[in-house]
Amino acid sequence: MILGHVTHAAREGVHVLRYFGTVNYTLAPGLQRFLTHLIHGGSVSGLVFDLTAAVSLDSTNLGLMARANEEVHDLGAANSVIISNNEDIDVVLRSMGFDQTFDLFPASNALAEPAEPVAATSPSATELHHTMLDAHRALCRLSEAGRLEFEPVFACLERDSH
Amino acid sequence: MLSAFEVDRMNDDAPVLIIDDEDAVRGVFRRVLERAGWSVLEAPDGESGLSLCRQHAPGLVLVDLRMPGMGGLEVLTRIVEEHAETPVIMITGQGTMADAVEALRGGAWDFVSKPLPDNEILRHAVRRGLERSALLRQNRIYGDSLRATNQRLSAALAELHSDEQGARQLQFQLLPEDNLRLGAFRCERRLFPSQLLSGDFLDYFSLNDRYAGFYLADVAGHGAASAFVTAILTTLVAKYRQALPLRGDETILHPQQLLKGLDADLKALGLPKHVTMFYAVVDLEIGHLVYGNAGAFPFPFLSNGEETVQLESSGRPLNLPGRAPFGAGEATFAPGGRLLLASDGVLELSPKRTHRESREQLSHWVSRAQSLSDITQPLGLADSTSLSDDVALLFLHHEETNS
Numbered sequence: 128m129i130l131g132h133v134t135h136a137a138r139e140g141v142h143v144l145r146y147f148g149t150v151n152y153t154l155a156p157g158l159q160r161f162l163t164h165l166i167h168g169g170s171v172s173g174l175v176f177d178l179t180a181a182v183s184l185d186s187t188n189l190g191l192m193a194r195a196n197e198e199v200h201d202l203g204a205a206n207s208v209i210i211s212n213n214e215d216i217d218v219v220l221r222s223m224g225f226d227q228t229f230d231l232f233p234a235s236n237a238l239a240e241p242a243e244p245v246a247a248t249s250p251s252a253t254e255l256h257h258t259m260l261d262a263h264r265a266l267c268r269l270s271e272a273g274r275l276e277f278e279p280v281f282a283c284l285e286r287d288s289h
Numbered sequence: 290m291l292s293a294f295e296v297d298r299m300n301d302d303a304p305v306l307i308i309d310d311e312d313a314v315r316g317v318f319r320r321v322l323e324r325a326g327w328s329v330l331e332a333p334d335g336e337s338g339l340s341l342c343r344q345h346a347p348g349l350v351l352v353d354l355r356m357p358g359m360g361g362l363e364v365l366t367r368i369v370e371e372h373a374e375t376p377v378i379m380i381t382g383q384g385t386m387a388d389a390v391e392a393l394r395g396g397a398w399d400f401v402s403k404p405l406p407d408n409e410i411l412r413h414a415v416r417r418g419l420e421r422s423a424l425l426r427q428n429r430i431y432g433d434s435l436r437a438t439n440q441r442l443s444a445a446l447a448e449l450h451s452d453e454q455g456a457r458q459l460q461f462q463l464l465p466e467d468n469l470r471l472g473a474f475r476c477e478r479r480l481f482p483s484q485l486l487s488g489d490f491l492d493y494f495s496l497n498d499r500y501a502g503f504y505l506a507d508v509a510g511h512g513a514a515s516a517f518v519t520a521i522l523t524t525l526v527a528k529y530r531q532a533l534p535l536r537g538d539e540t541i542l543h544p545q546q547l548l549k550g551l552d553a554d555l556k557a558l559g560l561p562k563h564v565t566m567f568y569a570v571v572d573l574e575i576g577h578l579v580y581g582n583a584g585a586f587p588f589p590f591l592s593n594g595e596e597t598v599q600l601e602s603s604g605r606p607l608n609l610p611g612r613a614p615f616g617a618g619e620a621t622f623a624p625g626g627r628l629l630l631a632s633d634g635v636l637e638l639s640p641k642r643t644h645r646e647s648r649e650q651l652s653h654w655v656s657r658a659q660s661l662s663d664i665t666q667p668l669g670l671a672d673s674t675s676l677s678d679d680v681a682l683l684f685l686h687h688e689e690t691n692s
Contacts, residue, residue: 193610
C-alpha cells in the first residue's frame with residue numbers, strides 16, 4: 128500500500144493539491160488545517176484536486192473536499208476542479224453528487240491542450256476553468272522538468288506556523 | 290517516587306562501613322576515605338558490623354576476609370541476604386587470591402588488599418562500587434515506576450475497553466430484530482464494526498398497516514465518535530416515525546423529505562461528520578419502493594427474478610454543504626424479489642478486486658440469495674473478521690405468498 132500523502136503548489140491564485148496513495152482519515156486533520164489556512168488567507172481563485180495518483184480516498188477526505196469547494200465557491204471562486212482517472216474513485220464522487228458541484232475531468236483531457244472550450248455556465252466561468260486547467264498543466268510540466276517541487280502539505284503547514 | 294538525582298544524592302550521603310578487626314587498618318582506610326569526602330563508620334567484628342549495617346544502611350561495606358569470630362565470608366553472605374543492593378568490597382591479605390575469588394563468587398563486588406599498595410586503589414574501588422550500586426537502584430526505581438505506570442495504563446485501558454463494550458452492546462440493542470417479518474417482507478441484518486463500535490447503522494420498521502421504512506447509514510470516520518452520530522440519527526429518525534401517528538406528519542413516508550429533514554437536524558446540531566444514507570419506503574401491499582439517497586454507495590442491489598439491478602441514485606450526503614440535491618427513485622419490488630443494502634466497507638473486503646468487480650460479484654450473489662448468509666459466507670464475513678472499514682448489510686426478501 129502506498130502511504131497516503133498530499134502535496135501542494137500554486138500559480139496565480141490557482142492552488143493544486145495532488146493526492147497520492149491511500150488517503151484516509153489520519154491525514155484529514157492536517158489537511159483541514161491547511162485548507163482553512165489557505166482559503167482564509169484570501170488568495171485562492173481556484174482549487175484543483177488532482178487525484179490521478181490516489182489509490183483511494185475515504186469518506187472523511189471526500190467530506191473535506193466538499194467543504195473546501197463550498198467555501199471557495201461562497202468566496203466567489205469557480206467550482207473546484209477534480210482530475211481523476213480512477214474509476215473506483217469517479218463512481219464514488221458521482222454517487223455523492225460531486226459532478227454537480229465540482230468540475231470533474233479525466234486526466235487525459237485535463238493534461239492535453241483543450242481543443243474546445245470547457246463547458247461552463249458562463250463566459251467568465253469558462254475563462255476561470257481555462258485558467259485553472261492551464262495552471263495545473265503548467266505546474267505538472269514544471270514538476271516533471273524538476274524545476275518545481277510540489278511541497279508536502281505538512282511541510283507547508285510547519286513552515287507557515289513558524 | 291524518587292528522581293534519579295535524588296537517588297544519587299541518597300547514595301552519596303550514605304556512609305561507608307569498614308568491618309576489620311585491626312584498628313590500624315580501619316584507621317588508614319578511614320583517613321583515605323574521609324579525605325575523599327565520604328563519611329565512615331567502623332566495626333571491629335562481624336556481629337557489630339552487621340548491626341551497624343541494619344541501623345545506618347551504608348552505601349558500601351568493606352569487610353575483612355579473615356577476622357576472629359564471624360569470618361568475612363559469613364559477614365558477606367549475611368549482607369547479601371539482608372541488603373542485596375549494598376555493594377561489598379572484601380579486604381584481603383597479600384597473596385590470598387583463592388580467598389578473594391571465593392568472596393567474589395559469594396557476591397562481593399570487588400576486593401582490595403592490605404596493606405594498601407596505593408590509596409587510589411581503595412578510592413577507585415569504593416567510587417566504582419557506589420556508582421554501580423546507584424545505577425542498580427536507579428534501574429530498580431525506574432523499573433518499579435514503569436511497572437506502576439503500566440498497571441495504571443492497563444487499568445485505564447481495561448476501563449475504556451469495558452466502556453466501549455458497554456457502548457457496543459447499546460449500539461447492537463438499537464439494531465432492529467434480525468429476521469423480522471414486515472408483511473410479506475423478511476428483513477435480515479448484519480453489522481460488522483472495524484473497531485468495537487460502528488460508524489455504520491441500519492434499521493427497518495413498520496410505519497402503518499401499509500408501509501414499512503428501512504435505511505442504511507454510514508457516518509464518516511470510524512469508532513466511538515461516529516457511533517455516537519449513528520445513535521443521534523436513530524433518535525432523529527424515531528422523531529419522524531412518531532410524528533406520523535401523533536401529528537399526521539407524513540415526512541417519514543417520503544424519502545426525499547426525510548433526508549431533507551435529517552440534513553437540517555444534523556446541521557442544526559453542528560456535528561462535524563457527514564452521513565451517507567439510503568432510505569426507502571416500501572408499499573407492503575403492492576411491493577412498490579420509493580427511495581431517497583444521500584450519497585450512499587454502493588447503490589442497493591435489487592433482484593426481481595434472475596436479473597439484478599442497482600438502484601442508481603446520486604446525491605449529496607447529509608450534513609455536508611453543497612448545492613447537489615438528494616438522489617431519488619422508485620422501483621418495483623415484486624414477490625420473490627431480494628434487495629441488498631450494503632455500506633461501502635463491503636467493497637474493501639477483496640483488495641485484489643476493483644470496486645466494479647466487487648459490485649458485479651455482489652450482484653451475482655444477490656440474484657441467488659435466499660438469505661443474508663448466502664452473501665456473508667462467500668464474502669468471508671464473520672464476527673471475528675478483522676476489517677479496515679465497518680460493514681453493514683441489510684437484506685429484504687419479498688416472500689411469495691400462497692394466498
